[in-house]
Amino acid sequence: MKIVVAIKQVPVRDSQLRIESDQRWIQEDDLGFEINEPDAYALEEALQLKEKHGGEVVALCAGPSRATQTIREALAKGADRAIHIEDDNLRDLDTFGIATLLAGAVKAEKPDLILTGLQSDDLGYGQTGVVLAELLGVPHATIIMQVEVQGGSIQVKRELEGGWFQHIEMPLPAVLTIQSGINKLRYATLMGIKKAKSKEIKSVTPAAAPAATAVLERVYVPQKSKQTQIFEGDAKSAAAKLVEKLKFEVRII
Amino acid sequence: MSGVLVVMEQQAGAWHRMSWETLAAGQQLAEQVGQPLYSAVVGQGVAALAGEAATKKLDKVHAVEHALLKDYTADGFTAALAQLIQAHAPSYVLFPHTYQVRDFAPKLAARFAASLISDVVAFHAGPVFVRQLFQGKLNADIRPAGAGPVFVSVQAGAFRAESLVEGAARVETFAPRLDAAEIRTKPHEPFREAARAVDLGAAELIVSVGRGIKEKDNIPVVEELAKAMGAELAASRPICDNGWLPMERQVGSSGQTVSPKMYMAVGISGAIQHLVGMKGSKTIVAINKDSNAPIFEVADYGIVGDLFEVVPALVEEVKKAKS
Numbered sequence: 228m229k230i231v232v233a234i235k236q237v238p239v240r241d242s243q244l245r246i247e248s249d250q251r252w253i254q255e256d257d258l259g260f261e262i263n264e265p266d267a268y269a270l271e272e273a274l275q276l277k278e279k280h281g282g283e284v285v286a287l288c289a290g291p292s293r294a295t296q297t298i299r300e301a302l303a304k305g306a307d308r309a310i311h312i313e314d315d316n317l318r319d320l321d322t323f324g325i326a327t328l329l330a331g332a333v334k335a336e337k338p339d340l341i342l343t344g345l346q347s348d349d350l351g352y353g354q355t356g357v358v359l360a361e362l363l364g365v366p367h368a369t370i371i372m373q374v375e376v377q378g379g380s381i382q383v384k385r386e387l388e389g390g391w392f393q394h395i396e397m398p399l400p401a402v403l404t405i406q407s408g409i410n411k412l413r414y415a416t417l418m419g420i421k422k423a424k425s426k427e428i429k430s431v432t433p434a435a436a437p438a439a440t441a442v443l444e445r446v447y448v449p450q451k452s453k454q455t456q457i458f459e460g461d462a463k464s465a466a467a468k469l470v471e472k473l474k475f476e477v478r479i480i
Numbered sequence: 481m482s483g484v485l486v487v488m489e490q491q492a493g494a495w496h497r498m499s500w501e502t503l504a505a506g507q508q509l510a511e512q513v514g515q516p517l518y519s520a521v522v523g524q525g526v527a528a529l530a531g532e533a534a535t536k537k538l539d540k541v542h543a544v545e546h547a548l549l550k551d552y553t554a555d556g557f558t559a560a561l562a563q564l565i566q567a568h569a570p571s572y573v574l575f576p577h578t579y580q581v582r583d584f585a586p587k588l589a590a591r592f593a594a595s596l597i598s599d600v601v602a603f604h605a606g607p608v609f610v611r612q613l614f615q616g617k618l619n620a621d622i623r624p625a626g627a628g629p630v631f632v633s634v635q636a637g638a639f640r641a642e643s644l645v646e647g648a649a650r651v652e653t654f655a656p657r658l659d660a661a662e663i664r665t666k667p668h669e670p671f672r673e674a675a676r677a678v679d680l681g682a683a684e685l686i687v688s689v690g691r692g693i694k695e696k697d698n699i700p701v702v703e704e705l706a707k708a709m710g711a712e713l714a715a716s717r718p719i720c721d722n723g724w725l726p727m728e729r730q731v732g733s734s735g736q737t738v739s740p741k742m743y744m745a746v747g748i749s750g751a752i753q754h755l756v757g758m759k760g761s762k763t764i765v766a767i768n769k770d771s772n773a774p775i776f777e778v779a780d781y782g783i784v785g786d787l788f789e790v791v792p793a794l795v796e797e798v799k800k801a802k803s
């Protein structure tokens with residue numbers, strides 16, 4: 228079975244974010260980057276499916292040149308090859324535009340299954356996979372916690388709200404958006420890292436994409452509306468003040 | 481092209497509560513842009529629900545009815561709503577940002593060559609829509625462009641259902657043309673995993689731990705605080721995903737919803753999917769090393785600091801206060 232996994236590179240979690248002076252995005256110069264967390268789970272799921280059913284895993288990434296690092300890591304973990312839609316100005320596109328580029332690359336590969344994370348940790352639109360399915364004309368399911376292949380179709384476990392789940396069947400090819408926690412992530416082995424060096428990364432220049440219908444105009448720190456009483460001082464004195472508050476005013480101790 | 485269309489969500493004849501919040505957002509947007517307000521209820525046998533929606537101030541409720549819409553499928557709902565939108569050409573289409581909407585609204589928007597402006601928390605004159613980036617650490621203003629319609633989904637709790645204005649509207653049935661062959665997914669009945677041994681919903685005090693705890697071996701640090709306070713231990717999702725605590729202790733949109741007298745969030749950033757599960761708590765305390773963490777947006781009290789210093793100090797103080 229041939230699986231394409233769409234992955235995105237995002238700033239490292241817990242980075243100190245500072246806003247560009249033109250307020251269009253954050254300052255990227257001094258940030259570290261990593262694979263978007265749900266995409267890491269999508270990649271892992273693809274690798275496990277390949278181990279079970281055989282086939283090939285192709286990592287697909289639209290991003291600037293720095294994304295090569297994340298692509299290499301995917302190859303080191305076990306992806307067979309990669310396609311890099313490389314452009315430093317992808318930020319001018321919206322998710323529909325990005326999904327259009329991804330769809331173009333996927334079509335040429337004719338995979339059985341396309342996986343991606345359910346949303347990105349930076350923009351968080353949560354729709355690239357769904358739009359990709361629509362553009363490819365294939366069925367999809369979102370927030371997936373389990374994938375079972377049954378010949379030419381799959382059964383997946385979809386997460387619903389409040390601790391509920393649902394099984395869904397659909398024919399292949401299909402697109403699934405993967406939820407964090409579906410599996411246990413592997414680390415790249417030394418051998419994997421070595422092998423990755425000789426694996427193919429096909430760099431393609433993006434085709435024309437539709438202009439954004441959702442234009443990011445301004446990025447800013449949200450105004451805090453809640454008055455939080457912060458207890459200052461070293462750990463001990465802050466803790467003492469908090470406990471006093473909880474004992475005498477909140478009355479729960 | 482004119483009007484604001486609010487797509488309300490129901491499941492087996494019961495409303496999703498966010499439907500009313502979204503209708504409230506719709507009333508405000510319709511007033512701002514000076515256009516009529518419509519809503520749509522999609523399913524089979526939704527006349528009674530449509531009648532209920534029609535008691536609010538809006539111009540018309542569309543009861544979108546078809547036997548193939550009884551169970552939700554992305555294909556069925558997309559096809560039905562695409563036909564409704566083509567027939568009535570609204571300029572804005574609003575959804576609650578539910579798991580179901582995440583599943584089909586981007587597909588529907590794509591049919592109109594548009595992106596979904598998802599998980600919106602507010603809108604300003606323009607209209608310009610405000611949404612969060614980086615799990616709530618930053619905000620962004622998004623301006624719609626293109627031929628329309630503009631597709632928007634609204635974050636849980638961002639608009640208040642209580643602000644809904646009452647009224648009286650017409651109900652109109654819309655019968656989409658659907659063909660069983662175009663529905664490619666086969667959904668099974670929703671289910672829960674094994675019964676929960678822990679009912680956090682009944683807990684009076686909760687100490688909840690997040691990824692700030694770093695590794696499994698550190699869990700006893702907060703466990704001890706919970707014990708000292710006589711509180712139930714809960715967690716954010718990554719803690720349960722990693723198997724550091726059982727799934728039944730997860731608080732949030734896919735876990736439990738709690739409203740204890742006190743909820744203490746330790747090393748939890750405060751992503752919206754966590755907040756929806758605990759923001760009804762009477763008193764919220766946050767312990768986080770990042771003073772800009774979104775959890776402080778709901779916290780009554782806070783300590784900005786390293787939990788590995790603060791939590792042991794709290795254990796000391798709680799024991800002292802109790803003796």
Ligand SMILES: Cc1cc2nc3c(=O)[nH]c(=O)nc-3n(C[C@H](O)[C@H](O)[C@H](O)COP(=O)(O)OP(=O)(O)OC[C@H]3O[C@@H](n4cnc5c(N)ncnc54)[C@H](O)[C@@H]3O)c2cc1C
Binds near residue numbers: 615689719754
């Ligand atoms: C469909 C969907 C459903 C979801 N459902 C849920 C759900 O039900 N429940 C849920 O919780 N999440 C859910 N999530 C995940 C959610 O979006 C967040 O990713 C998650 O809540 C983050 O958990 P966290 O706050 O523990 O971790 P992080 O966001 O990584 O935050 C860790 C925090 O710890 C702080 N910290 C780090 N070290 C220290 C230290 N030494 N001392 C003090 N503070 C420290 C950091 O400043 C940071 O604020 C869901 C996501 C999706 C997409």
